[in-house]
Amino acid sequence: MGSRITRISRRTRLFRQKRLNAQTTPLLRKVILKIFICLVCVSLSACVPSDEDSPATEHAAETISEIDGATMVLIPAGTFQMGSTTGDSDEQPVHTVTLNAFYMDKYEVTNARYQKFVESTGYPQPPLSHNPRFNAPDAPVVRVNWRDAAAYAAWANKRLPTEAEWEYAARGNLTGKLYPNGDIITHTDANFGGTGETDQWKWTAPVGSFPPNGYNLYDIAGNAWEWCFDEYNGEFYSISPENSPRFGREVAPENENFRILRGGGWGGSPEDLRVADRWYHLSSGSTIGFRCVQDIP
Ligand SMILES: [Ca+2]
Numbered sequence: 059m060g061s062r063i064t065r066i067s068r069r070t071r072l073f074r075q076k077r078l079n080a081q082t083t084p085l086l087r088k089v090i091l092k093i094f095i096c097l098v099c100v101s102l103s104a105c106v107p108s109d110e111d112s113p114a115t116e117h118a119a120e121t122i123s124e125i126d127g128a129t130m131v132l133i134p135a136g137t138f139q140m141g142s143t144t145g146d147s148d149e150q151p152v153h154t155v156t157l158n159a160f161y162m163d164k165y166e167v168t169n170a171r172y173q174k175f176v177e178s179t180g181y182p183q184p185p186l187s188h189n190p191r192f193n194a195p196d197a198p199v200v201r202v203n204w205r206d207a208a209a210y211a212a213w214a215n216k217r218l219p220t221e222a223e224w225e226y227a228a229r230g231n232l233t234g235k236l237y238p239n240g241d242i243i244t245h246t247d248a249n250f251g252g253t254g255e256t257d258q259w260k261w262t263a264p265v266g267s268f269p270p271n272g273y274n275l276y277d278i279a280g281n282a283w284e285w286c287f288d289e290y291n292g293e294f295y296s297i298s299p300e301n302s303p304r305f306g307r308e309v310a311p312e313n314e315n316f317r318i319l320r321g322g323g324w325g326g327s328p329e330d331l332r333v334a335d336r337w338y339h340l341s342s343g344s345t346i347g348f349r350c351v352q353d354i355p
Pocket residue numbers: 249250251252253257258259260261324
């Protein structure tokens with residue numbers, strides 16, 4: 059009798075065990091399947107490139123220049139309409155220009171940075187380095203000629219922007235606008251002749267005193283006029299190639315030609331601040347400074 063009861067209870071246990079197995083096996087399978095799917099998803103997501111890895115954002119939006127320590131901003135490759143139908147005759151014809159990406163100094167080259175260049179190379183001091191109207195460390199260096207600017211750029215492992223690069227960057231990804239931030243410019247936007255609103259400066263202002271344009275460039279309009287690489291040629295727009303146009307000799311000869319200036323300065327009118335306006339000079343002046351660019355390898 060006792061052994062029968064034992065057999066029955068063993069059968070009952072076996073039956074229960076089988077039923078339990080029958081219930082838990084599908085559950086286990088589900089859990090294992092879920093874990094497997096999760097592992098596949100994780101490994102796949104590690105292989106798929108994220109937005110940060112995509113070629114469009116391969117280059118950093120900003121970089122610090124090794125030699126002069128200046129912050130440079132990425133100007134993306136693109137195509138734009140260079141010139142103006144409403145400006146001076148040398149701004150015509152409006153023509154299509156395509157450029158590679160490059161880095162551009164976020165600010166005009168300051169007195170402090172220029173001093174670093176002078177101390178490192180023994181290059182002559184700029185003529186206004188003792189003039190308190192112009193020699194604040196964070197103000198743009200002015201009264202530098204094209205050769206000075208080109209020498210600084212070479213020292214800093216950079217170069218002067220071509221006129222096309224400067225205008226493209228100045229437009230700040232806007233299309234067909236007169237100024238870097240739209241069709242109107244006031245003393246809240248830039249340092250130019252006279253004072254008012256944000257503009258409290260009769261002469262140069264510390265760089266970055268006004269809002270940047272769409273590419274995060276400061277004082278691209280006003281403060282100091284900016285040297286470009288190109289020699290001045292009033293007819294160049296008629297014969298300009300579409301891709302990376304430039305006009306000028308790499309090294310200025312003794313009979314130096316006029317070189318391009320852009321953006322207007324602290325002494326000028328809003329007309330000078332137009333993104334398409336072109337000016338030129340043989341030597342320099344107290345309204346003339348520069349900023350540099352750097353190619354992307
Ligand atoms: Ca002013």
